[in-house]
Amino acid sequence: MACVLCLEEGGRSVCQCGVMAHLPCLAALMLRGYERCIVCRARLESRAVVLAARLTVNDASFALGPEHAKVQWRKLHLASAYVAAGDYAEAKRVLVSVSETASGRTGSLFLACQVDLARAMIKLGEMREAKHTLERVNVCLESNLHLLADPYKRRTILRGKTSHDDLQGNQG
Numbered sequence: 001m002a003c004v005l006c007l008e009e010g011g012r013s014v015c016q017c018g019v020m021a022h023l024p025c026l027a028a029l030m031l032r033g034y035e036r037c038i039v040c041r042a043r044l045e046s047r048a049v050v051l052a053a054r055l056t057v058n059d060a061s062f063a064l065g066p067e068h069a070k071v072q073w074r075k076l077h078l079a080s081a082y083v084a085a086g087d088y089a090e091a092k093r094v095l096v097s098v099s100e101t102a103s104g105r106t107g108s109l110f111l112a113c114q115v116d117l118a119r120a121m122i123k124l125g126e127m128r129e130a131k132h133t134l135e136r137v138n139v140c141l142e143s144n145l146h147l148l149a150d151p152y153k154r155r156t157i158l159r160g161k162t163s164h165d166d167l168q169g170n171q172g
């Protein structure tokens with residue numbers, strides 16, 4: 001069997017339809033904004049998405065340094081992949097690591113990260129931690145209402161969804 005993306009031999013099953021892809025090929029596809037199987041349109045297999053998302057983080061970290069905002073946005077995407085795989089503890093670990101970087105403590109990145117973090121904590125039954133996290137979001141929002149006035153940033157923050165532009169590091 002060959003990778004459906006580069007047509008070279010190898011790869012692993014990445015979808016219930018049995019389509020094969022190399023993880024770096026899948027990672028490149030995800031960075032172009034694809035979230036579904038290019039053959040059957042089903043959601044990609046969650047562990048394959050986690051592994052590919054981890055590659056996108058490692059590549060950006062190697063090229064730009066671990067503190068770069070693009071790396072943090074890709075970590076948010078990785079955390080979403082862990083959530084989709086039902087691994088909330090690992091999602092939380094990734095989001096906490098974003099919170100611990102300078103770029104992770106500013107603007108829409110901070111807010112998106114904290115909203116996702118609170119969601120992960122709720123899934124883990126950590127209601128007090130989730131409440132404190134949401135209180136931090138509230139304080140930050142009060143001094144950053146312009147972020148919510150921007151429809152693009154509002155969508156990024158409130159839907160906990162990183163977009164193609166975020167992954168490319170185009171957002172401030």
Ligand SMILES: [Zn+2]
Nearest residue numbers: 003006022025
């Ligand atoms: Zn390939």
Ligand SMILES: [Zn+2]
Nearest residue numbers: 015017037040
């Ligand atoms: Zn498929």
